Amino acid sequence: xxSRFPHFAVLLLAGIAFALTxxxxxxxxxxSDTMILVAKRQLRDQIYGSTILIVKPLGExxxxxxxxxxxxxxxLGKLFPNHGPSQKIADPVYLGGPFNxxxxxxxxxxxxxxxxxxxxxxxxLYLAIDSNVVDRIIESEPQHARFFAGMVLWKPGELSxxxxxxxxxxxxxxSELVLKKADGLWEELVGRSEQKANTI
Numbered sequence: 001x002x003s004r005f006p007h008f009a010v011l012l013l014a015g016i017a018f019a020l021t022x023x024x025x026x027x028x029x030x031x032s033d034t035m036i037l038v039a040k041r042q043l044r045d046q047i048y049g050s051t052i053l054i055v056k057p058l059g060e061x062x063x064x065x066x067x068x069x070x071x072x073x074x075x076l077g078k079l080f081p082n083h084g085p086s087q088k089i090a091d092p093v094y095l096g097g098p099f100n101x102x103x104x105x106x107x108x109x110x111x112x113x114x115x116x117x118x119x120x121x122x123x124x125l126y127l128a129i130d131s132n133v134v135d136r137i138i139e140s141e142p143q144h145a146r147f148f149a150g151m152v153l154w155k156p157g158e159l160s161x162x163x164x165x166x167x168x169x170x171x172x173x174x175s176e177l178v179l180k181k182a183d184g185l186w187e188e189l190v191g192r193s194e195q196k197a198n199t200i
Contacts, residue, residue, distance in 0.1 A: 033057050034122050034173040037065070038189045043167045047098055050186045053152060054107070054178055055159070056121055063154040066096040066107065068146070069182040076138060076147060079104070085139040089147075094182075096148030106134045108145040109175050125175035146179055169193035 037053045039045075048067075055065035074093045076086035096105060106128040107121065108114055114137055116130035128134050137145050154162075162168060169190065177185075 036171040036173050036177060036189075038169040038171060038186065038193055040167055040169060041190065050190075052177070052186055052189060054121065054125075054173060055152075056119075061156045061160055063159045065152040065154075066094075066105070066148050067152065068094065068178050069185050070095040071182055072149065074149070076104075083138075085142075089138065089142050091142075091146075094146060094148045096150045097152030099151050099153050101150030103150065104131075104134055105129065105148045105151065106137045106145045107148065107178050108137050108141065109179060110141070110144060114141075122173045122175045125173075125178060144179070169197070 034054065034056045037051075037055055039048055039051045043049055050069075051067045052069045053065040053067050055063050057063050071092035072095050075091070076083075076089045076093060079093065080086040093104065095101070106114075108126050108128060109124055110126060111124055113120065113126055114128055114133050116128065116133040118126045118128045118130070118133055121127050128137055134147075138147075163170065171189070171193070
């Protein structure tokens with residue numbers, strides 16, 4: 001099913017994987033630095049307003065993340081009409097972020113790597129980058145995965161500055177949040193974070 005990506009997207013994905021994987025792998029064993037970001041109410045942005053992200057450092061104060069609560073109108077079946085296993089998945093594809101939004105990534109909850117250049121994001125959560133690994137996840141364990149179009153990338157110091165400006169609540173990363181239904185999740189987490197902040 002590699003042909004599902006336009007040729008330029010395959011080349012772009014290869015470039016991203018080449019650039020990101022060494023940095024991610026360098027930080028893949030220590031997953032305690034992965035975090036969940038919850039947008040504060042004052043963050044009024046067309047893309048990032050009312051969002052929840054799972055975020056991992058890349059080193060040199062750079063970060064990569066995925067918005068986990070923005071389902072799109074697209075499904076894998078609509079994107080890949082000639083791929084039988086994709087037709088069986090009713091869940092929507094989520095907007096992971098604005099960078100490279102034409103490429104599909106998978107976050108899969110499992111105790112070990114699904115293979116390829118997959119990167120450990122949390123103790124039981126892996127990011128699948130390679131298209132053949134994403135295909136295998138679609139075919140064999142979609143119930144343990146969420147599929148994303150695109151990602152979020154922060155330049156050196158960019159996220160640190162956003163945190164200093166008070167745009168995000170930061171929570172410990174829990175993989176079950178990534179697979180939780182998006183409806184009402186931001187309201188739940190922002191309310192809980194506000195309550196906690198008010199009691200400190």
